[in-house]
Amino acid sequence: xxxxxxxxxxxxxxxxxxxxxxxxxxxxxxxxxxxxxxxxxxxxxxxxxxxxxxxxxxxxxxxxxxxxxxxxxxxxxxxxxxxxxxxxxxxxxxxxxxxxxxxxxxxxxxxxxxxxxxxxxxxxxxxxxxxxxxxxxxxxxxxxxxxxxxxxxxxxxxxxxxxxxxxxxxxxxxxxxxxxxxxxxxxxxxxxxxxxxxxxxxxxxxxxxxxxxxxxxxxxxxxxxxxxxxxxxxxxxxxxxxxxxxxxxxxxxxxxxxxxxxxxxxxxxxxxxxxxxxxxxxxxxxxxxxxxxxxxxxxxxxxxxxxxxxxxxxxxxxxxxxxxxxxxxxxxxxxxxxxxxxxxxxxxxxxxxxxxxxxxxxxxxxxxxxxxxxxx
Amino acid sequence: xxxxxxxxxxxxxxxxxxxxxxxxxxxxxxxxxxxxxxxxxxxxxxxxxxxxxxxxxxxxxxxxxxxxxxxxxxxxxxxxxxxxxxxxxxxxxxxxxxxxxxxxxxxxxxxxxxxxxxxxxxxxxxxxxxxxxxxxxxxxxxxxxxxxxxxxxxxxxxxxxxxxxxxxxxxxxxxxxxxxxxxxxxxxxxxxxxxxxxxxxxxxxxxxxxxxxxxxxxxxxxxxxxxxxxxxxxxxxxxxxxxxxxxxxxxxxxxxxxxxxxxxxxxxxxxxxxxxxxxxxxxxxxxxxxxxxxxxxxxxxxxxxxxxxxxxxxxxxxxxxxxxxxxxxxxxxxxxxxxxxxxxxxxxxxxx
Ligand code: SF4
Numbered sequence: 001x002x003x004x005x006x007x008x009x010x011x012x013x014x015x016x017x018x019x020x021x022x023x024x025x026x027x028x029x030x031x032x033x034x035x036x037x038x039x040x041x042x043x044x045x046x047x048x049x050x051x052x053x054x055x056x057x058x059x060x061x062x063x064x065x066x067x068x069x070x071x072x073x074x075x076x077x078x079x080x081x082x083x084x085x086x087x088x089x090x091x092x093x094x095x096x097x098x099x100x101x102x103x104x105x106x107x108x109x110x111x112x113x114x115x116x117x118x119x120x121x122x123x124x125x126x127x128x129x130x131x132x133x134x135x136x137x138x139x140x141x142x143x144x145x146x147x148x149x150x151x152x153x154x155x156x157x158x159x160x161x162x163x164x165x166x167x168x169x170x171x172x173x174x175x176x177x178x179x180x181x182x183x184x185x186x187x188x189x190x191x192x193x194x195x196x197x198x199x200x201x202x203x204x205x206x207x208x209x210x211x212x213x214x215x216x217x218x219x220x221x222x223x224x225x226x227x228x229x230x231x232x233x234x235x236x237x238x239x240x241x242x243x244x245x246x247x248x249x250x251x252x253x254x255x256x257x258x259x260x261x262x263x264x265x266x267x268x269x270x271x272x273x274x275x276x277x278x279x280x281x282x283x284x285x286x287x288x289x290x291x292x293x294x295x296x297x298x299x300x301x302x303x304x305x306x307x308x309x310x311x312x313x314x315x316x317x318x319x320x321x322x323x324x325x326x327x328x329x330x331x332x333x334x335x336x337x338x339x340x341x342x343x344x345x346x347x348x349x350x351x352x353x354x355x356x357x358x359x360x361x362x363x364x365x366x367x368x369x370x371x372x373x374x375x376x
Numbered sequence: 377x378x379x380x381x382x383x384x385x386x387x388x389x390x391x392x393x394x395x396x397x398x399x400x401x402x403x404x405x406x407x408x409x410x411x412x413x414x415x416x417x418x419x420x421x422x423x424x425x426x427x428x429x430x431x432x433x434x435x436x437x438x439x440x441x442x443x444x445x446x447x448x449x450x451x452x453x454x455x456x457x458x459x460x461x462x463x464x465x466x467x468x469x470x471x472x473x474x475x476x477x478x479x480x481x482x483x484x485x486x487x488x489x490x491x492x493x494x495x496x497x498x499x500x501x502x503x504x505x506x507x508x509x510x511x512x513x514x515x516x517x518x519x520x521x522x523x524x525x526x527x528x529x530x531x532x533x534x535x536x537x538x539x540x541x542x543x544x545x546x547x548x549x550x551x552x553x554x555x556x557x558x559x560x561x562x563x564x565x566x567x568x569x570x571x572x573x574x575x576x577x578x579x580x581x582x583x584x585x586x587x588x589x590x591x592x593x594x595x596x597x598x599x600x601x602x603x604x605x606x607x608x609x610x611x612x613x614x615x616x617x618x619x620x621x622x623x624x625x626x627x628x629x630x631x632x633x634x635x636x637x638x639x640x641x642x643x644x645x646x647x648x649x650x651x652x653x654x655x656x657x658x659x660x661x662x663x664x665x666x667x668x669x670x671x672x673x674x675x676x677x678x679x680x681x682x683x684x685x686x687x688x689x690x691x692x693x694x695x696x697x698x699x700x701x702x703x704x705x706x707x708x709x710x711x712x713x714x715x716x717x718x719x720x721x722x723x724x725x726x727x728x
Contacts, residue, residue: 010637013710045655047712119652231710347720358653367717371703 007230008046016235017051024242030056032241033331034199035178037064037359038229044368046231056238060364062177062286062329063201065142065170066093066357070283071319073170074099076312077139080168081105081113083310087131088168089124090139092117097353100317121146121153121167128157128165137306138167145203147171147295148268151275154297154304168306169296172282174204175212176293180284181330182220195331197241199234200226202256209264213252221250228256275301283316285353286329323352328361335365336373342366391415396495403489403523412521416499420506421485421516433517435482438541445472446537454501454531456575458568458587459662461534462505467591467662468613469538470512474593475609475665477548477600478540483509485519486535491526501532512591514538540593546600552607553628555698558674560667562595562681563588563689564640565617566656568663570648585644590663595684599667603677608668611661618657618716620666621704631699634706634716638693658719668696 024030034040040060043049049058062068078099081088088105095106095117109115114134118124124138140150150167157165178198200213205226213224223244227237237255244251254260275298282294297305306312319325323345324338335341335354345351347363354360358367391411401408418426425433449465459467466483473480485505489498509516542548567588574585592611600606608628612620617639621632641656649656663686669677674692681687694706704716 008709010710017711044714045708046710047708047714048710050712051710231708235710347717363720367720368714371701371705371713371715 007228007232009232012232013051013235016232016239020051020056020235020239020242021053023239023246024053024056025246026053026055028055029196030242030245031059031194031196032056032199032238033059033061033181033195033197034227034234035061035063035174036199036201036204037067037357037361038202039199039227039234040064040361040364041359042229042231042234044364046234047368048231048234051235052238056242059195059331060328060334060361061198061331062181062284063143063174063204064354064357064359064361065146065172066097067325067329067353067360068172068177068284068286069097069141069170069353070285071098071100071317072283072315074105075103075317076307076314077168078103078105078108078113080137080306080310080312081108081115083135085133086135086137087114087116087127088137088139089116089118089127091119091141093357094139094141096350096356098320098351100319121149125153125157125162125165128162132164134164136165138165139170140167141170143172143174143201143204144207144272147276148207148265148271151271154275154301155271157304158301163303166304166306166309167297169276171276171295172284173293173295174201174208175215176290177284177287178213178216180287180290180293182216182222195222196245197223197225199237199241200224200252202227202229202233202259205256205260205264207265207268209262210252210254210260211262211264217250217252223250224252226252226254226256226260228259285319286326320351325352325354325362328354335362338362342370391495393495393499398489398491398493398495398498398523400491400523400525403521409521416495416502417519417521420499420502421509421519422506423515423517425515425517426519431518433482435517440544441478441542442539443473443476443478443542444537444539445469446535447472448533448535450530450533451572452530453572453575454497456587457571457585459589460501460504461532462501462503463508464589464662465534465536466505466508466512466514467589469536470514470591470593471611471662471665473538473540474591474596475548475611476540476542477546477596477606477609478542479597480512480514480538480540480593482517482539483514484537485516487519487521488529488533488535489521489523490529490531491523493531498532508591512593514593543600545604546606548600548606548609550608550610550624550627553624553630553668553696554607554670555630555696556671557607557668557696558671558677558692559621559632559634559694559696560669560674560677560681560690560692561612561617561639562592562665562667562687563663564642564645565612565661565664566641566645566649566659568661569616569659570645570656573652574648585642585648588661588663590686592663592665592686595665595681595686598684599677599680602680603669603673605673606667606669606677609665611665613660613662615719616656616658616660617666618655618704619718621716622702622718624666624668625699625702625704628696629700629702631697631702632694632704633697634694634704636706636709638691640689640691655719657716671695
């Protein structure tokens with residue numbers, strides 16, 4: 001674990017912070033979006049904002065799989081779980097996410113639905129093998145990082161002719177979300193989203209590579225620094241963005257060279273394209289409908305697609321109207337701008353998905369940063 | 377051969393500890409239950425009070441304050457690196473009693489066993505419980521056994537209750553922390569929870585992490601003998617260091633400031649936590665304690681802790697502050713600051 005220590009070293013952090021202070025132009029503001037919920041979490045967990053000058057502001061992005069899942073998709077999962085003979089295998093976080101009409105997977109479980117918490121797709125596959133008389137549905141969520149394991153599990157199930165395994169697929173694509181933030185008229189009209197540069201995802205980029213971001217840098221003149229998840233990574237990436245902005249550059253720089261290449265992981269990408277194809281349309285919480293922004297199973301694997309197998313329709317649902325998650329996911333608001341934050345909405349009684357996942361901005365603010373509000 | 381003599385012969389046959397299983401007759405209050413007690417529990421716990429065979433244990437009441445505590449154990453898996461549900465059931469309750477500064481004396485043990493449970497496992501667990509009790513110098517003086525139908529319990533659940541006596545002059549309670557006090561911990565955080573999670577079905581990864589499950593009463597006895605001014609003792613079990621410190625802040629109406637760099641976490645535990653997306657400060661311990669004492673006594677207390685094998689890695693990790701919001705703050709390793717909060721409803725497996 002020497003590896004971790006190296007990227008959490010206090011002295012290196014101090015040196016980087018000093019460079020950022022020295023080089024950041026006091027006459028301007030730097031609004032940098034960390035796309036990824038993993039970065040949001042790390043920024044709070046390590047108190048990174050305490051090391052930054054006041055004119056560098058981190059804007060929290062939509063890269064939290066639990067957060068961007070629209071309420072209608074969660075409702076679908078609840079309906080699937082309640083079917084006779086079904087075991088729904090889900091990541092633990094999803095259980096607490098509020099659905100429509102005060103529903104949640106947790107409540108469905110208490111009402112008798114058989115919902116099992118798993119840590120990976122493989123766990124779900126094992127559940128299917130161990131319960132041949134039951135229909136096991138894996139509630140798949142996540143960006144490009146979690147998609148390859150789902151693809152491999154489906155392939156394994158097909159090979160083993162596992163007839164009682166299927167996937168409720170909610171895998172979404174990072175570049176589509178970034179494009180939506182930069183492009184969507186709804187976002188621009190709000191006018192609140194000024195973003196000067198992006199901290200690019202770590203694990204997602206390991207899979208897709210740095211190449212997909214080149215378009216954003218070129219087309220929108222926004223610098224990107226692909227960053228690891230450790231505090232030193234993040235500080236280094238912020239420094240890279242400050243330098244690019246000072247010099248008027250808009251390039252894709254790769255801070256996370258120890259894991260990310262330009263082309264990403266070819267084998268993982270191949271596995272994904274063997275099993276999945278683009279969905280014509282997918283609704284995101286906060287970002288609305290984005291064309292070609294998510295994946296579904298190819299026709300050849302339709303038998304493993306829970307949506308088709310159980311003919312479960314998507315019914316859009318608004319969720320709690322007072323919850324500011326949608327604006328937070330676009331970077332237009334901060335958790336503390338929500339009047340429910342910390343009073344009605346807490347991690348124990350979440351009203352929105354951003355308060356559930358540890359990668360959600362509201363949860364990170366609440367658990368790690370709420371003392372700041374009192375002292376300001 | 378008549379029926380009566382056949383029945384008496386079968387009852388005199390010893391339990392099949394190699395391949396036998398618990399069935400419903402073992403909990404029915406008849407001969408079979410008697411046999412289970414005689415052949416498994418009594419030899420394992422072996423003490424005069426239990427040997428008397430009454431439904432209760434009788435003991436002399438000593439002067440001073442007595443403390444009592446109870447805890448139920450539903451850990452899964454039943455056997456894990458560093459212990460099993462039996463030793464855990466002894467350590468857990470011994471520690472709860474000891475965290476008042478008391479010397480634990482007696483335990484009760486209640487077993488809820490699922491029909492079909494292997495007798496070999498039951499015997500192994502009872503023996504481990506007996507060994508843990510003897511090592512901690514407490515006696516299991518009364519007990520109970522129930523057998524429930526298959527599917528109504530997960531193998532075996534154990535409840536233990538414990539009684540102890542507080543030495544004169546010792547006043548330890550969660551509401552006694554005062555601004556300026558020093559906060560100490562006896563060793564590394566997160567070992568037990570990670571050891572359990574690593575061995576849970578479906579979550580098996582290469583690991584050398586062993587549960588820290590241990591009886592802390594010997595350590596506590598040394599501590600209160602040398603530093604009777606200790607104000608708070610608590611073992612950070614479920615919810616880990618984070619939950620326990622928040623509980624103390626609420627009870628004492630204070631805040632805390634910690635130094636992340638001072639909190640020992642084993643590199644393997646840290647690595648496993650990264651993988652599982654957990655914070656080691658939220659992960660359970662079963663053989664560690666938190667002590668809060670006046671700052672002027674902190675150095676002496678640290679010395680006592682480090683001289684004991686269970687406190688070798690002890691550290692002063694921070695101080696109690698005056699804070700109406702009762703926040704636990706922590707200076708992070710890289711020089712930032714964050715809060716340490718209770719973990720909200722994370723769906724962790726059964727760890728104790
Ligand atoms: S605080 Fe709760 S209600 Fe408000 S935006 Fe966050 S999740 Fe939604």
